Amino acid sequence: MSPKKCSDQAVHIIGNWILNINTVEFLGILEQLNNPDFKVLEFEDFKKEAVLNSFTLTPKQWIQTTGAIGIISQAGRYGGTYAQKDIAFEFASCISVEFKL
Template sequence: MQHKISLRLPRPSIEFLGIWEQINNPDFKGVEFDAFKNSAGSNSFVLSPQKWIEATHAIGIISKSGRHS
């Protein structure tokens, strides 16, 4: 059985992640971050860690597939 983790993060949490990445990650994609930030807070906004990492080139979150050890 496969479970996808998705997050309903409030806008301040998305902003925190974006600020952290801007400070610590020279490859961070700010344009993609802006799209997430603008959508955050709506009832339909759901973000998976993998989607965040792939879209923004984030380094502050690590997502691995597989079973818990």
């Protein structure tokens, strides 16, 4: 698989994961526990919208809107989406049963 195709696939996997209501709740609770500057009202808005079929959210939107610090999203040649350890483990557990076990 070409690096471009692998990168595109990763973007879609992360994108689908972050749209899940359980993921939004997990991220919000983790931020509330670890980030005194987290914008709880904006999080609550995302949580309400996450049950709708029309809900869209990217890691960058999450960070910019809520002031989240658990995920870093960088564009460019050496960019990518990086997450705090607990978030990374939650993500890996959701996409791989073998990892979870």
